[in-house]
Amino acid sequence: MRTRKNILAGLFTAIVIAVVVLGCSDDILDKTNPNDLSTDTYFTNEAEIITGVNAVYAAWQGLDLYAREYFFVHDLRGDDMKAGGDQLELQRRQLLEGTHEATNPVMGSVWNGLYRVIHRANIVIELAPREEVDASDEIKERVVGEAKFHRAWAYFELVSMWGGVPLYTTYSKTTGDVQGRATVDEVYNLIVEDLMDAIESLPEEYPDTDIGRATTYAARAMLGRAYMQQGDYSAAHDVLTPIVASGKYSLSDSYIENFREEAEFNEESIFEIAFSNAFGGMGWNAPGDGTNMEVTVRGQEYGPNAWRNLAPSDDLLDEYEDGDPRYDQSFYEEGDEFNNGTSVLANIQGVDPSTSWKKYQLIYKVEAENAASGINFRVIRYAEVLLMLAECENELGNSGEAIDFLNQIRDRQSVMMPNYPTSEYPVSNQQQIFEAIVHEKRIELSGEQIRNRDILRWRAQGKLDGEPISYFQSRHALLPIPQSEIDNNPEIDQSDQNPGY
Numbered sequence: 001m002r003t004r005k006n007i008l009a010g011l012f013t014a015i016v017i018a019v020v021v022l023g024c025s026d027d028i029l030d031k032t033n034p035n036d037l038s039t040d041t042y043f044t045n046e047a048e049i050i051t052g053v054n055a056v057y058a059a060w061q062g063l064d065l066y067a068r069e070y071f072f073v074h075d076l077r078g079d080d081m082k083a084g085g086d087q088l089e090l091q092r093r094q095l096l097e098g099t100h101e102a103t104n105p106v107m108g109s110v111w112n113g114l115y116r117v118i119h120r121a122n123i124v125i126e127l128a129p130r131e132e133v134d135a136s137d138e139i140k141e142r143v144v145g146e147a148k149f150h151r152a153w154a155y156f157e158l159v160s161m162w163g164g165v166p167l168y169t170t171y172s173k174t175t176g177d178v179q180g181r182a183t184v185d186e187v188y189n190l191i192v193e194d195l196m197d198a199i200e201s202l203p204e205e206y207p208d209t210d211i212g213r214a215t216t217y218a219a220r221a222m223l224g225r226a227y228m229q230q231g232d233y234s235a236a237h238d239v240l241t242p243i244v245a246s247g248k249y250s251l252s253d254s255y256i257e258n259f260r261e262e263a264e265f266n267e268e269s270i271f272e273i274a275f276s277n278a279f280g281g282m283g284w285n286a287p288g289d290g291t292n293m294e295v296t297v298r299g300q301e302y303g304p305n306a307w308r309n310l311a312p313s314d315d316l317l318d319e320y321e322d323g324d325p326r327y328d329q330s331f332y333e334e335g336d337e338f339n340n341g342t343s344v345l346a347n348i349q350g351v352d353p354s355t356s357w358k359k360y361q362l363i364y365k366v367e368a369e370n371a372a373s374g375i376n377f378r379v380i381r382y383a384e385v386l387l388m389l390a391e392c393e394n395e396l397g398n399s400g401e402a403i404d405f406l407n408q409i410r411d412r413q414s415v416m417m418p419n420y421p422t423s424e425y426p427v428s429n430q431q432q433i434f435e436a437i438v439h440e441k442r443i444e445l446s447g448e449q450i451r452n453r454d455i456l457r458w459r460a461q462g463k464l465d466g467e468p469i470s471y472f473q474s475r476h477a478l479l480p481i482p483q484s485e486i487d488n489n490p491e492i493d494q495s496d497q498n499p500g501y
Contacts, residue, residue, distance in 0.1 A: 046135035064113025078452030084311035085350030098471035102480035121151035122171035145201030152194035159187040180491035195223040218271040237392035249382040253413040256329040270380040277374035299373040304356030306369035475500020
């Protein structure tokens with residue numbers, strides 16, 4: 001574990017079963033290499049079960065997920081992004097334009113990455129609690145709680161994007177251990193069960209040597225997301241309220257600092273994926289193994305003087321109210337200073353190059369982006385919790401409480417926007433409050449992989465006034481099951497594919 005700034009250097013050695021053939025003797029052929037690790041010989045003590053759960057965290061750092069593909073799958077399917085240049089790769093442009101099919105490799109990578117998280121979590125959940133493991137009950141319970149948090153999160157990603165998916169609650173021991181598609185309700189039932197267990201077994205906080213691990217409040221926030229995606233606002237309200245009541249979190253005075261290295265694990269952070277460029281460059285490694293997978297290419301993909309594959313959409317830019325400081329704190333424009341004020345942005349390449357992302361960009365302190373950004377991803381911020389509670393209160397008929405949560409967001413020291421009601425959002429009835437929530441959530445969480453799932457939820461619940469996605473057809477409500485899964489899983493065939501693919 002890295003201390004204070006980041007954790008989880010990805011040093012976990014994969015657990016495999018292997019037999020080394022050293023010669024022709026029957027005695028030799030029967031012997032197992034004592035240096036190889038297996039589920040029979042590993043997970044015997046506290047250090048090993050902690051290493052095992054560290055590997056679950058490390059899977060999120062892989063190329064399939066937060067190092068690269070995760071943010072693409074989310075951002076390309078919302079309305080906050082547009083192609084930043086003419087050279088956006090075909091497989092990414094397909095997701096942006098809704099022409100993707102079951103063979104799309106970006107989508108397939110995220111599917112694989114999420115099941116890698118689940119597989120690693122299942123190993124820990126199954127093996128760590130055993131009586132023969134030399135570890136305290138407290139450590140066993142905590143480690144299993146961490147693994148259940150990650151398994152639930154991965155299944156939430158899967159069910160919200162693909163619908164019913166294969167459900168694995170034990171780790172696969174042979175290539176024949178496969179499952180067909182479970183129902184959406186079955187997947188959500190496991191998510192809720194796992195997160196309720198995690199809430200009970202995870203601590204409120206960790207010492208600095210373990211900073212970055214999932215807490216009981218991270219589990220609550222994730223469960224709140226899951227309940228809201230199902231439309232259960234009462235349950236979401238009840239599970240989210242203790243986060244606010246704990247007094248452990250507050251909004252950072254500086255909005256932009258939430259996306260910079262110096263403010264990682266700050267008072268607003270509920271859960272982050274940790275990165276650091278202190279361990280080397282980009283390894284382009286899908287599983288997230290090894291010390292070269294400690295960086296993300298997010299900055300380079302979105303940066304104004306880098307690849308700039310994605311840029312903020314015109315619709316998103318138009319959503320900002322005049323004078324909202326979050327505009328300048330979220331986006332760079334040509335002529336802006338960067339690199340600690342010593343450089344000026346000029347000659348930005350691409351389509352309509354005037355505006356580019358500032359969030360998660362390293363160039364606030366360096367001359368150019370590269371494929372080695374160590375800025376942590378803020379998966380859940382306290383601001384999102386307040387906005388989720390605002391929506392819950394509004395759905396439950398508590399307009400005053402909903403407006404109060406919205407105004408807390410606007411009262412942040414570096415924002416200080418006029419409180420609701422405003423001329424644009426009079427918030428005198430439930431529908432107007434909902435419209436203010438949609439606006440505030442889009443602005444506050446722009447480019448943070450939240451908006452597309454909100455659109456899916458609001459569309460399914462019949463709450464959208466119009467269709468935000470110009471190309472949307474019914475088939476776009478879900479991603480297609482990857483063709484590789486259909487080809488390789490004997491429990492799934494083409495008849496199980498999502499409609500329209």
